[in-house]
Amino acid sequence: MSRKSVPDDIEKQVLLLCRRRCCICFGLDGDLSVKSGQIAHLDHDNTNNDQDNVAFLCLTHHDQYDSTTSQSKGLRKSEVWHFRSELHARIANDIASAAAGAATPKPDVAVIFKESPLFTTERKVRLSNQVNAFYRYLTDIGFDLPKDAPPLGVSAGVSFGSVTPGTVYDASMFIPGDGIDNLDNVTNAYSLFLFSYLLQRVDLVPAAKTLIMRSVWIFANYYRASFVNKHSVDPKSSAAKLETALWDIRRIYGKDFVDRAMFFTFKRWRPPMPTEVDFDTFFTVRFLIGEAVIDNMGQHDDPIRSLLKERGLLQAS
Numbered sequence: 515m516s517r518k519s520v521p522d523d524i525e526k527q528v529l530l531l532c533r534r535r536c537c538i539c540f541g542l543d544g545d546l547s548v549k550s551g552q553i554a555h556l557d558h559d560n561t562n563n564d565q566d567n568v569a570f571l572c573l574t575h576h577d578q579y580d581s582t583t584s585q586s587k588g589l590r591k592s593e594v595w596h597f598r599s600e601l602h603a604r605i606a607n608d609i610a611s612a613a614a615g616a617a618t619p620k621p622d623v624a625v626i627f628k629e630s631p632l633f634t635t636e637r638k639v640r641l642s643n644q645v646n647a648f649y650r651y652l653t654d655i656g657f658d659l660p661k662d663a664p665p666l667g668v669s670a671g672v673s674f675g676s677v678t679p680g681t682v683y684d685a686s687m688f689i690p691g692d693g694i695d696n697l698d699n700v701t702n703a704y705s706l707f708l709f710s711y712l713l714q715r716v717d718l719v720p721a722a723k724t725l726i727m728r729s730v731w732i733f734a735n736y737y738r739a740s741f742v743n744k745h746s747v748d749p750k751s752s753a754a755k756l757e758t759a760l761w762d763i764r765r766i767y768g769k770d771f772v773d774r775a776m777f778f779t780f781k782r783w784r785p786p787m788p789t790e791v792d793f794d795t796f797f798t799v800r801f802l803i804g805e806a807v808i809d810n811m812g813q814h815d816d817p818i819r820s821l822l823k824e825r826g827l828l829q830a831s
């Protein structure tokens with residue numbers, strides 16, 4: 515059956531009421547995410563554009579619903595109609611409470627936005643929520659983080675800058691204008707700032723500055739990836755070997771284990787030792803010091819050392 519398009523004003527009304535959420539996804543799975551979809555006619559009559567008869571459905575559910583015959587166990591019109599009412603009520607309620615400022619918990623971190631037309635009210639809320647979610651993730655692990663975040667600006671790419679020693683206001687975070695809605699960018703910038711801020715407060719030996727900056731990268735990138743459970747290593751990065759090894763250890767012993775092992779790597783940070791010949795050794799030695807804190811009876815110590823030696827990250831002793 516061809517799907518005749520519904521009049522523009524009806525379509526607009528339907529899309530506004532559901533905010534492109536599919537009422538079957540919501541009714542069956544509680545799924546409130548934005549979907550690609552179409553306007554469906556609930557009585558399967560394409561000419562009946564009565565508001566009560568039309569609903570926005572995701573492509574999968576639209577196909578499923580339209581292929582339903584009266585004999586099958588498919589969804590009934592009354593069910594979908596009910597889901598649709600519930601969805602509209604929920605959306606209206608969310609919008610009302612967002613307007614009342616009650617939709618999101620009071621943020622722990624106040625993000626300062628630099629002047630830019632790209633920072634719309636809606637984007638500011640989403641970016642601030644992301645910073646706060648990452649803040650809570652790290653504080654739950656145990657990190658003691660500053661309550662302020664450096665001002666966030668728009669630039670060509672992800673970057674951060676800071677004056678050391680300094681306050682968070684002596685630092686800046688930047689995300690790319692064309693990637694402003696990719697929330698991973700703000701996590702990346704904030705994570706780089708945080709670990710730079712934290713590590714420079716425990717280790718400021720001038721001779722170790724390069725080692726510290728490379729360690730900042732390892733911490734920032736590890737937690738940014740672990741936060742969303744999705745690792746990506748740039749194979750050209752000089753840290754690729756080490757990052758891949760950490761992620762493989764995480765795969766074997768779990769997110770919680772390596773999240774905490776990395777935390778104690780930070781807590782038990784040691785100034786550079788004269789025997790360390792390269793960065794990989796410098797960092798892996800510290801990782802083993804951190805891992806030992808939570809490794810019961812050192813049961814993971816040997817296999818982890820073997821893995822690190824195999825990857826050429828630790829000198830055979």
Ligand SMILES: [Zn+2]
Pocket residue numbers: 536537538539540571572573574575
């Ligand atoms: Zn759906």
